[in-house]
Amino acid sequence: MVNRRAKWLTALRTPLGAFAAALLVLVLVLAVLAPILWPGQASAVDTNAISQGPSAAHWAGTDELGRDILFRVLVATRLSIVLALLAMVLGVVSGLVLGTLPSVLPRPLGRLLIAAVNIAVAFPGLLLVLFFSVIFGVGTRGAVFAVGFALAPAFARLAQTMAASVAGRDFVAAARVAGVGRIRLLFRHVLPNIAEPLVVNATIGAGSALLAFSGLSFLGIGVQAPDYDWGRLLGEGLNGIYLNPVAALAPGVAVVLAGLAFNLVGETVAGVVGVRTRARGLGPPPVAATRADTPAEHEDAVLVVENLQVAFPGPAGWTVPVRGVSFSVGAGEAVGVVGESGSGKSLTGLAVSRLIEAPGVVTADRLEFTGRPLLTTPERELRGLLGTSLAMVFQDPMTSFNPARRIGRQLAEVSEQHQGLSRADAFARAVDRLRAVRIPAARRRARQYPHEFSGGMRQRAMIGMGLMGDPRLIIADEPTTALDVTVQRQLLRLLARTRTERGTAIVLISHDIAVVSQTCERILVMYGGRVVEDLPSDPGVTPRHPYTRALLATTLDLETDREAPLPVIPGRPPEPGRMPSGCAFAARCPAVSDRCRTEDPVLERVTTVHRVACWHPDGSPLAVPVKEAVTTGGGE
Numbered sequence: 001m002v003n004r005r006a007k008w009l010t011a012l013r014t015p016l017g018a019f020a021a022a023l024l025v026l027v028l029v030l031a032v033l034a035p036i037l038w039p040g041q042a043s044a045v046d047t048n049a050i051s052q053g054p055s056a057a058h059w060a061g062t063d064e065l066g067r068d069i070l071f072r073v074l075v076a077t078r079l080s081i082v083l084a085l086l087a088m089v090l091g092v093v094s095g096l097v098l099g100t101l102p103s104v105l106p107r108p109l110g111r112l113l114i115a116a117v118n119i120a121v122a123f124p125g126l127l128l129v130l131f132f133s134v135i136f137g138v139g140t141r142g143a144v145f146a147v148g149f150a151l152a153p154a155f156a157r158l159a160q161t162m163a164a165s166v167a168g169r170d171f172v173a174a175a176r177v178a179g180v181g182r183i184r185l186l187f188r189h190v191l192p193n194i195a196e197p198l199v200v201n202a203t204i205g206a207g208s209a210l211l212a213f214s215g216l217s218f219l220g221i222g223v224q225a226p227d228y229d230w231g232r233l234l235g236e237g238l239n240g241i242y243l244n245p246v247a248a249l250a251p252g253v254a255v256v257l258a259g260l261a262f263n264l265v266g267e268t269v270a271g272v273v274g275v276r277t278r279a280r281g282l283g284p285p286p287v288a289a290t291r292a293d294t295p296a297e298h299e300d301a302v303l304v305v306e307n308l309q310v311a312f313p314g315p316a317g318w319t320v321p322v323r324g325v326s327f328s329v330g331a332g333e334a335v336g337v338v339g340e341s342g343s344g345k346s347l348t349g350l351a352v353s354r355l356i357e358a359p360g361v362v363t364a365d366r367l368e369f370t371g372r373p374l375l376t377t378p379e380r381e382l383r384g385l386l387g388t389s390l391a392m393v394f395q396d397p398m399t400s401f402n403p404a405r406r407i408g409r410q411l412a413e414v415s416e417q418h419q420g421l422s423r424a425d426a427f428a429r430a431v432d433r434l435r436a437v438r439i440p441a442a443r444r445r446a447r448q449y450p451h452e453f454s455g456g457m458r459q460r461a462m463i464g465m466g467l468m469g470d471p472r473l474i475i476a477d478e479p480t481t482a483l484d485v486t487v488q489r490q491l492l493r494l495l496a497r498t499r500t501e502r503g504t505a506i507v508l509i510s511h512d513i514a515v516v517s518q519t520c521e522r523i524l525v526m527y528g529g530r531v532v533e534d535l536p537s538d539p540g541v542t543p544r545h546p547y548t549r550a551l552l553a554t555t556l557d558l559e560t561d562r563e564a565p566l567p568v569i570p571g572r573p574p575e576p577g578r579m580p581s582g583c584a585f586a587a588r589c590p591a592v593s594d595r596c597r598t599e600d601p602v603l604e605r606v607t608t609v610h611r612v613a614c615w616h617p618d619g620s621p622l623a624v625p626v627k628e629a630v631t632t633g634g635g636e
């Protein structure tokens, strides 16, 4: 709620938002007050001042009965706006009914309705208005119906498309399974989720209704005398345009300004409800304080990350979910990144792959991949480098591929783009890579679409896509989370084999320390956007940070007592926007001291291969190394 209010205030503070709001308020105030304040002036006939041009007494001149045109334009605001709004409401309501009925009606009827709407949308709007005004007859009521129904097909189409996209979502399927009826489904689950874009379009639609209505009145088939709206005044003004051009100009300007007010307000509302918060007005992102973390050293590092920070603008200021992460990955090394949800693991992986989009801001003292600085290398060069040398495997195998393209072609695209291979050669290479990741009948499979692959096969194909180039590093972000244990094990084995065969380094991001310790020789433990421990998974090295020990203590194994309650780490990680000034883990740490609450520990070397960020790293260390503490999980 606070977020939404802050967004509105930010939108209103932009020049466009402020102008739109001021214009709309002016139009609405005039619509309410003008007919109350100046009814006499607008209808007073002055036979001594017939069809005059602008003068001190009549700023916009007079009409053929000597009535003051400016006052008439001001008084006509109410009727023009009310009729436009009525037509808009009619259009939105009938559009919504037409657009959502297909999801409630039996399928054949629904299809018929969709076809009818599609045909109606194909007609130009003006033609529809004229068609309906012939049906509903001349006059104000007929014009409201004509404009309203002419607007309906566009809204129906919009509602249909949006309702269809919501209807495919999991929560609607869940409600359906739970036995929720179609109509209830529509009102409870579908409509609330499409309301915001519809409101935005309705606001913009009011501008169109105003224009269409003025057009009808101008043609003489809308508002009839003695009533008058802007369209009618425009028509009358045009009759005497050689005597007094301002008589036509004044209502024309009114139509344009009011139409603009509705359209601009619609755009502003769209910005608030649909578009990401912009960084504007927040000031520059916070500069990462240089941390005294001891760098991890590698002579042959593929990846060097020093003091990496990722910040996002929010309504209440910048949030910094990754706050000074430093590590390096040696050639052919497998490094695991573990931590609870929200610790900044994925953002670290995305920042390295340059996949953090604006308004997110990535800064680092050093961010180098194969010796090339990622933050300063030009975009074109970077695309080539990352396209061939870095592979990314994401968590959700369903969404990793474009559902509309064959797998083989998607793989081949990499070689066509970056290695200049011909279409046929690139496809042959794709088949070869699918074979390398053990996809059976690779040639046939390459011609299939992603939905024809199982989850595990899709993940393999994703790794195959990474192998189209000559990857020096594979970043796999929770690659096995959506897979069952057997497939998970196969995939980890494939990653390990790729590493030994090709010397590819691997960064494996996972919340599961068991998975990571089986696959990687080094583990980075992240908490609150920082690396709190960097240790080998070797037997012989015992974890020192209380958080690493807590993570290990929550790992289940075959000997876990099934009767005892599941082990958990008490408390919750801090929100990125509410980091304490001391150690982020202090509130949950069993070994906490006063110093932990006020001073943030840096990552210090305890041995040549082990770094830890803790004021009390020696307090009751775990008796066993990570690999021994974890007795189950995917193995090679």
Ligand SMILES: Nc1ncnc2c1ncn2[C@@H]1O[C@H](COP(=O)(O)OP(=O)(O)OP(=O)(O)O)[C@@H](O)[C@H]1O
Binding pocket: 312, 319, 321, 339, 340, 341, 342, 343, 344, 345, 346, 347, 348, 360, 511, 576
């Ligand atoms: N685009 C964004 N804008 C603002 N905050 C974001 C954005 N993306 C992520 N965050 C925040 O950054 C924090 C870290 O996110 P990240 O996805 O890196 O966590 P994670 O450790 O990978 O957790 P998980 O395992 O749940 O994916 C989270 O608290 C998240 O809310």
